[in-house]
Amino acid sequence: MSPWIRLLVYLVAAPIVGGLLAGWDRRISARMQSRLGPPILQPFYDVLKLWQKENVVVRRSQNYYIFFFLLLAIFTGALFFAGSDLLLVIFALTLAAIFFVLGAYKASSPYSFIGAERELIQMMAYEPMVLLTAIGMYMVTKSFSVDEIAGHGRLLVLALPGVFLGFLYILEIKFRKSPFDLSCSHHAHQELVRGLITEFSGRTLAMIEIAHWYESVFLLGWIYLFFASMPVLGIAMSLLVFVLVILVDNVFARLKWQTALKSAWLVAAVLGFGNILVLSLLR
Amino acid sequence: MTLVLALILVPFAAGLILLCLRPDAPRKVVVWATILAVGCGTVALSLAPTPVDLTHLPVNVHWVNLAMLLVEVAMSLFILYVGVRAKHPLIVLLTLAQAGLMTWFELAQGSHVEAGQSLFVDKFSVIMALINGLVGGGICLYALGYMREYHEVAHRDVPDRRPLFFALLFIFMGAMFGLIFANNLVWLFLFWEITTLCSFLLIGYMQTEEAKRNALTALAMNLAGGLAFAVAIVWLYRKTGSIELQALINSPDKALVLLPAALLCFAGITKSAQLPFSSWLLGAMVAPTPVSALLHSSTMVKAGVYLVLRMAPVIAGTKVGLMVALVGGVTFVVGSLAAITTSDAKRVLAYSTVANLGLVVLCGGIGTYEAVWAGVLLIIFHAVAKCLLFLCVGVIEHKLHSRDIESMAGLIVSMPRVSVMMQIGMAGMFLAPFGMLISKWAVLKAVVDASPLLSVFIVFGSSATLFFWVKWMGKLLEVVTPHERVQKELDLGEAIALYGLSAATFLACLLFPLISSRLIEPYVWSVYGHSASLGQGNIIIMTIMMALIMLFPITFFNYGRGVRVTDAYLGGANLQSSTRFLGSANTTQNVTIGNYYLHNIFSEAWLSRWGVTGSTVLLAVMFLLALV
Numbered sequence: 001m002s003p004w005i006r007l008l009v010y011l012v013a014a015p016i017v018g019g020l021l022a023g024w025d026r027r028i029s030a031r032m033q034s035r036l037g038p039p040i041l042q043p044f045y046d047v048l049k050l051w052q053k054e055n056v057v058v059r060r061s062q063n064y065y066i067f068f069f070l071l072l073a074i075f076t077g078a079l080f081f082a083g084s085d086l087l088l089v090i091f092a093l094t095l096a097a098i099f100f101v102l103g104a105y106k107a108s109s110p111y112s113f114i115g116a117e118r119e120l121i122q123m124m125a126y127e128p129m130v131l132l133t134a135i136g137m138y139m140v141t142k143s144f145s146v147d148e149i150a151g152h153g154r155l156l157v158l159a160l161p162g163v164f165l166g167f168l169y170i171l172e173i174k175f176r177k178s179p180f181d182l183s184c185s186h187h188a189h190q191e192l193v194r195g196l197i198t199e200f201s202g203r204t205l206a207m208i209e210i211a212h213w214y215e216s217v218f219l220l221g222w223i224y225l226f227f228a229s230m231p232v233l234g235i236a237m238s239l240l241v242f243v244l245v246i247l248v249d250n251v252f253a254r255l256k257w258q259t260a261l262k263s264a265w266l267v268a269a270v271l272g273f274g275n276i277l278v279l280s281l282l283r
Numbered sequence: 284m285t286l287v288l289a290l291i292l293v294p295f296a297a298g299l300i301l302l303c304l305r306p307d308a309p310r311k312v313v314v315w316a317t318i319l320a321v322g323c324g325t326v327a328l329s330l331a332p333t334p335v336d337l338t339h340l341p342v343n344v345h346w347v348n349l350a351m352l353l354v355e356v357a358m359s360l361f362i363l364y365v366g367v368r369a370k371h372p373l374i375v376l377l378t379l380a381q382a383g384l385m386t387w388f389e390l391a392q393g394s395h396v397e398a399g400q401s402l403f404v405d406k407f408s409v410i411m412a413l414i415n416g417l418v419g420g421g422i423c424l425y426a427l428g429y430m431r432e433y434h435e436v437a438h439r440d441v442p443d444r445r446p447l448f449f450a451l452l453f454i455f456m457g458a459m460f461g462l463i464f465a466n467n468l469v470w471l472f473l474f475w476e477i478t479t480l481c482s483f484l485l486i487g488y489m490q491t492e493e494a495k496r497n498a499l500t501a502l503a504m505n506l507a508g509g510l511a512f513a514v515a516i517v518w519l520y521r522k523t524g525s526i527e528l529q530a531l532i533n534s535p536d537k538a539l540v541l542l543p544a545a546l547l548c549f550a551g552i553t554k555s556a557q558l559p560f561s562s563w564l565l566g567a568m569v570a571p572t573p574v575s576a577l578l579h580s581s582t583m584v585k586a587g588v589y590l591v592l593r594m595a596p597v598i599a600g601t602k603v604g605l606m607v608a609l610v611g612g613v614t615f616v617v618g619s620l621a622a623i624t625t626s627d628a629k630r631v632l633a634y635s636t637v638a639n640l641g642l643v644v645l646c647g648g649i650g651t652y653e654a655v656w657a658g659v660l661l662i663i664f665h666a667v668a669k670c671l672l673f674l675c676v677g678v679i680e681h682k683l684h685s686r687d688i689e690s691m692a693g694l695i696v697s698m699p700r701v702s703v704m705m706q707i708g709m710a711g712m713f714l715a716p717f718g719m720l721i722s723k724w725a726v727l728k729a730v731v732d733a734s735p736l737l738s739v740f741i742v743f744g745s746s747a748t749l750f751f752w753v754k755w756m757g758k759l760l761e762v763v764t765p766h767e768r769v770q771k772e773l774d775l776g777e778a779i780a781l782y783g784l785s786a787a788t789f790l791a792c793l794l795f796p797l798i799s800s801r802l803i804e805p806y807v808w809s810v811y812g813h814s815a816s817l818g819q820g821n822i823i824i825m826t827i828m829m830a831l832i833m834l835f836p837i838t839f840f841n842y843g844r845g846v847r848v849t850d851a852y853l854g855g856a857n858l859q860s861s862t863r864f865l866g867s868a869n870t871t872q873n874v875t876i877g878n879y880y881l882h883n884i885f886s887e888a889w890l891s892r893w894g895v896t897g898s899t900v901l902l903a904v905m906f907l908l909a910l911v
Binding site for chain 2: 054067085094108116131261
């Protein structure tokens with residue numbers, strides 16, 4: 001498939017797939033808690049409803065940051081699915097996340113502020129492992145280009161088992177799921193209120209939701225890269241990882257941010273760096 | 284090309300004139316005239332073909348060398364006097380050792396020592412000259428307004444020694460030009476020592492106890508580097524019979540020149556404030572802001588990394604190079620983590636400088652063509668963005684009477700222009716698609732290609748970088764309590780410097796392909812025979828990202844439309860907007876918001892203790908490896 005067609009498919013299909021995944025997430029979580037759960041299409045209904053609501057803000061410019069968060073989240077995935085440089089994708093991802101955090105800072109409420117600080121700590125926690133993943137893939141395939149990594153003949157996960165496990169660990173942080181739902185808890189009755197997104201409402205909140213859909217698809221796409229030489233296995237593993245994330249979300253209670261930071265850095269140093277160490281010794 | 288000579292001599296002459304000028308008006312004229320001349324001169328130089336033909340310059344005459352010797356002796360005597368008066372045995376010892384060694388060298392070999400070419404200008408020198416002339420020039424213009432406010436409003440108790448101050452700024456600039464154009468190592472050494480002395484005098488400008496103490500620390504550490512430099516010259520001459528920088532770099536027998544190269548790297552490491560010597564640069568913050576900006580962005584520390592990058596081809600692939608790279612890597616991580624723990628704005632900037640120079644040193648130590656290309660990029664982008672940030676903090680410090688980051692909340696309301704420029708500077712320091720990020724990307728690629736294990740420093744260090752910059756940006760944006768707008772944020776010189784540097788932060792990114800292909804790549808070509816670049820596709824994507832970011836201000840045309848403004852949620856009944864609320868048991872609670880500094884995870888003292896120990900061991904191993 002030419003990069004332009006892939007790009008187009010991504011732009012159209014990603015929100016649909018992402019929304020369905022979100023609906024599926026709620027459904028599976030509900031079943032794990034012996035509830036029936038909402039219909040699969042519920043996330044779409046939610047977003048449609050939010051879109052029609054009044055836009056209430058604390059600071060007049062706070063929503064612009066979120067609009068750019070959405071724009072850059074889409075851009076990140078677009079770069080990824082068009083087969084661009086993996087490091088460039090990571091930088092775009094970081095930039096998107098920073099706009100989100102700045103929006104929360106701009107809102108100037110104590111709860112969004114603490115959410116912003118914690119989100120930054122989470123970013124600091126996962127960033128090394130994300131970069132090490134890209135470096136690991138480069139060491140195996142001799143390229144940072146997503147296209148060439150995907151076209152590599154062998155299963156990457158075989159050469160990068162440590163990196164893969166490390167990536168799974170930080171995926172929990174990136175999805176902001178328990179035990180790392182530190183910056184915006186899904187349950188508004190807790191001490192964080194809604195953290196990062198406390199002060200966003202209406203259309204802006206809908207944009208955050210849509211951005212998450214795009215992000216989920218992109219992150220699962222990255223999981224696929226580990227298995228890219230066997231496409232069916234790749235898709236199956238991506239979905240399996242998604243279910244695993246949901247399972248972990250339901251099994252664990254929230255950890256402290258200190259634990260999140262220390263453990264993620266430890267994982268990056270041991271699993272990620274260890275894997276790269278072995279690779280460079282074998283070279 | 285007389286231009287090269289003029290660039291060295293004009294700032295010196297301007298410095299001597301400024302020393303005699305007491306009133307403000309003529310000083311302004313001299314400063315403006317010199318800056319314009321130097322600025323035009325550097326731009327003209329950058330357009331000339333390189334290496335610049337300097338063969339007919341009448342500089343290799345006896346009396347020039349004699350004059351230089353006299354300056355050197357006078358400086359040694361002055362430093363000796365300073366050391367004795369301050370009862371600082373280390374300074375006395377280092378000066379005596381260095382002066383003794385150089386005197387013996389001149390006396391024993393003096394008549395024979397001759398450099399074929401005393402000056403040498405290639406594209407790397409041109410890049411450094413542009414930074415020194417344009418960024419340094421901007422700082423001098425800024426200093427005009429800043430120092431007036433400094434003495435007349437902010438620090439009335441400090442004795443007004445502005446003539447000396449401006450004289451030193453320009454002598455510093457002249458010495459920096461000399462340093463980057465010199466090929467004769469004895470000359471290079473002289474200019475090196477002039478920058479050491481100037482920085483000592485500038486750091487001690489306030490003459491408080493703290494300023495004096497920190498100035499002496501800076502002097503002692505840089506003298507240690509100077510001693511290593513002197514030993515390098517003598518050793519090089521004894522082994523190869525040459526004292527030319529180019530001869531050292533192009534020496535066919537790399538093993539023979541490895542020790543001098545290691546010594547020069549050591550000198551570079553002291554000057555660029557790498558661990559274990561980073562404390563002098565942190566102490567240098569006591570000086571007025573233009574001095575900090577000068578030391579951190581266009582001169583001093585850049586001289587250090589300049590020398591390390593010059594040595595890169597010699598130490599590439601050796602164990603010595605690996606040790607240099609490790610020192611740089613350790614410094615990057617320790618500096619970035621330490622910047623998280625402090626809320627003093629200048630201190631954060633200083634740690635960030637130390638960290639980023641660590642990356643350049645890491646590049647120099649690796650020494651492949653890719654790494655050197657990335658290192659030069661880092662120098663350029665860092666100079667512009669860091670200078671902008673320092674100058675902004677200087678203005679803020681004068682208006683808020685504090686440089687605590689926590690006190691900068693609401694700056695977007697009270698000083699919107701400076702606040703926006705600071706945001707630009709910070710974006711320039713760490714965000715895609717701005718310059719420093721492009722450079723870090725290049726560094727990462729170079730490191731992964733050369734020795735992937737070293738990338739561990741970059742991945743951990745840069746994630747810490749992200750944390751301390753974004754939380755500072757957030758602080759500038761958040762508005763909790765109402766603020767009044769400060770009247771007259773900037774005066775003319777300050778405005779020119781700040782607007783110019785903000786524009787340069789953008790322009791340097793937009794013109795990055797041009798800077799790379801016209802200046803950096805020719806240099807890397809001339810040394811290695813091939814060069815690196817980022818690839819056409821990636822540059823296009825970066826440009827698209829840049830365009831996206833530049834759309835951001837446009838959203839503000841829609842400011843406040845279609846939204847209903849309400850109070851923030853405080854978990855109680857809000858009183859008086861969002862600043863107070865009624866808490867449990869009907870008590871009134873004030874809202875205060877403060878950043879995280881992670882003190883219970885890492886502390887400055889712990890980091891610096893381990894950083895210093897680790898890097899000292901690395902340097903010791905480096906010398907051992909160079910000797911055997």
